[in-house]
């Protein structure tokens with residue numbers, strides 16, 4: 001029943017393909033979450049139009065000109081007003097302030113395009129290739145104040161193929177992200 005599903009907010013900064021897969025998965029009868037808000041720190045984020053087309057309420061404001069804590073306070077107000085109980089970061093490219101994370105302790109997850117604890121931060125695919133790794137992948141983890149550092153809930157692996165560059169590898173990892181995130185989010189919500 002829709003009313004008993006856990007309400008979640010999804011935070012994005014860009015195209016929102018992971019967000020779209022979470023929204024699509026939430027349409028299934030047995031999905032334990034429903035998406036009550038898609039929020040972006042960039043009003044031009046492509047994912048905002050996708051969310052609107054899916055009929056999901058959105059919050060889209062630039063963080064520019066605002067202190068991190070002030071922007072995060074606006075975000076926090078919007079998320080709570082929407083009734084969300086948990087938060088999924090999906091390509092949200094801004095560090096959240098410690099105060100924001102403290103207010104949602106243990107209730108935020110993120111998807112990161114590497115096999116954590118390897119390659120926290122940016123340029124994960126190029127770094128995996130440069131290191132000569134045979135495999136890359138993605139991780140869903142609980143968000144803590146340290147960047148990409150919280151407990152890992154689930155991972156998916158893909159091979160790194162000869163001739164890969166950061167773009168071809170990113171595309172392969174993204175397919176794995178789209179499979180992993182809806183499953184991992186559902187399991188985390190059910191737990």
Ligand code: GRF
Nearest residue numbers: 015016017018091111112113
């Ligand atoms: C994904 O690779 C995600 O893991 C990373 O940023 C990318 C976002 O892609 N943090 P999208 O906006 O979900 O399409």
